[in-house]
Amino acid sequence: MMTSRTWPTAEPLDGVFLALSDPTRRAVIGRLGQGGASVSELAQPFEMSLPAFMKHVRVLESCGVVRTEKRGRVRVCVLEGQAISQAESWLAQQRAAWQAQADRLVTYVEDEQEGVEGDRRRQ
Amino acid sequence: MMTSRTWPTAEPLDGVFLALSDPTRRAVIGRLGQGGASVSELAQPFEMSLPAFMKHVRVLESCGVVRTEKRGRVRVCVLEGQAISQAESWLAQQRAAWQAQADRLVTYVEDEQEGVEGDRRRQ
DNA sequence: TCTATTGTTTACCTCAAGGTGAAGTGTTGT
DNA sequence: ACAACACTTCACCTTGAGGTAAACAATAGA
Numbered sequence: 678m679m680t681s682r683t684w685p686t687a688e689p690l691d692g693v694f695l696a697l698s699d700p701t702r703r704a705v706i707g708r709l710g711q712g713g714a715s716v717s718e719l720a721q722p723f724e725m726s727l728p729a730f731m732k733h734v735r736v737l738e739s740c741g742v743v744r745t746e747k748r749g750r751v752r753v754c755v756l757e758g759q760a761i762s763q764a765e766s767w768l769a770q771q772r773a774a775w776q777a778q779a780d781r782l783v784t785y786v787e788d789e790q791e792g793v794e795g796d797r798r799r800q
Numbered sequence: 801m802m803t804s805r806t807w808p809t810a811e812p813l814d815g816v817f818l819a820l821s822d823p824t825r826r827a828v829i830g831r832l833g834q835g836g837a838s839v840s841e842l843a844q845p846f847e848m849s850l851p852a853f854m855k856h857v858r859v860l861e862s863c864g865v866v867r868t869e870k871r872g873r874v875r876v877c878v879l880e881g882q883a884i885s886q887a888e889s890w891l892a893q894q895r896a897a898w899q900a901q902a903d904r905l906v907t908y909v910e911d912e913q914e915g916v917e918g919d920r921r922r923q
Numbered sequence: 924t925c926t927a928t929t930g931t932t933t934a935c936c937t938c939a940a941g942g943t944g945a946a947g948t949g950t951t952g953t
Numbered sequence: 954a955c956a957a958c959a960c961t962t963c964a965c966c967t968t969g970a971g972g973t974a975a976a977c978a979a980t981a982g983a
Contacts, residue, residue: 688823690820690821690823690826691821691822691823692821694817694818694820694821695817695818695821695940697813697817697820697821697891698813698814698815698817698818698820698821699814699940699941700811700813700814701941703813703890706894707894707897709898710894710897710898710901711897711901712901712905715959715960716959716960717958717959717960725941725942726942726943726944727959727960727961728942728943728944728960728961728962728963729941729942729943731960731961732940732941732942733941736940747960749949749950749951749959750948750949750950750951750958750959750960751950751958751959751960752959752960756898758895758898758899758902761891761894761895761898762895764891765888765891765892765895767826768820768884768887768888768891769888771829771830771833771884772881772884772885772888774830774833774834775832775833775879775881775884776881778833778834778835779881782835818970822970822971824971838929838930839929839930840928840929840930848971848972849972849973849974850929850930850931851930851931851932851933851972851973851974852971852972852973854930854931855970855971855972856971859970870930872929872979872980872981873928873929873930873978873979873980873981874928874929874930874980875929875930924983925982925983926981926982926983927980927981927982927983928979928980928981928982929978929979929980929981930977930978930979930980931976931977931978931979932975932976932977932978933974933975933976933977934973934974934975934976935972935973935974936971936972936973937970937971937972937973938969938970938971938972939968939969939970939971940967940968940969940970941966941967941968941969942965942966942967942968943964943965943966943967944963944964944965945962945963945964946961946962946963946964947960947961947962947963948959948960948961948962949958949959949960949961950957950958950959950960951956951957951958951959952955952956952957952958953954953955953956953957
């Protein structure tokens with residue numbers, strides 16, 4: 678229940694990745710990649726009540742993936758590239774570290790293999 | 801309550817991003833970037849019961865981010881690069897689309913601005 | 924063989940996520 | 954003025970995520 682934790686809860690990436698974990702919200706992001714849109718415009722493809730859909734918008738907004746602004750009675754939503762970029766570069770870093778380590782492993786195994794082959798030749 | 805949905809629930813990315821939304825699990829991924837480790841080795845830095853930690857491992861495993869294997873009494877965990885790569889490229893795609901559209905917008909505004917300046921010159 | 928180590932299972936708790944319907948608020952267009 | 958529109962708020966429900974404690978394997982090492 679997170680009574681005591683080594684790191685402060687709710688780091689920025691928590692929210693971004695949580696937001697990305699829902700297909701509705703990923704679809705919204707995809708749509709907003711083509712340009713801004715109103716809430717009802719965004720909601721149109723989904724079989725879901727408006728209040729439910731608004732929650733998704735709020736989730737996207739509160740983690741900084743989407744910025745919204747009220748113009749008259751319509752709320753306009755636009756993508757905010759920075760949050761997505763941060764998530765992307767975290768992933769890139771992890772993959773790079775993993776790849777580097779995997780390469781070292783392969784090199785090590787190849788060296789071992791050479792050793793074995795050497796032994797075989799020596800037989 | 802997801803009684804009816806346009807897309808099938810539980811797409812692969814759902815699980816991966818959900819897994820990434822927890823700081824404990826991100827830390828585990830970071831650790832596994834340096835190479836494989838046993839569960840208790842991984843759990844050591846965390847103030848958390850072992851069963852609780854095992855759940856995190858299972859989450860990482862069931863979405864394909866981590867592969868585990870039982871050797872004797874110890875369960876060895878290793879990173880599986882593919883799942884992370886897929887998440888990464890989804891994000892890269894979204895950012896690219898957003899950037900392309902943002903660039904088009906800037907171009908459009910610049911053209912408008914030139915028009916205005918032209919009008920100003922004509923005054 | 925006995926004991927410590929390393930998980931694993933079980934039962935349980937709490938809270939937040941994602942959804943609903945119904946009623947309310949503020950704008951816009953006629 | 955007033956009807957239609959585009960949210961917004963409210964009260965509520967169900968499920969799953971993340972955590973606990975305690976008891977139960979199964980393997981490794983002395």
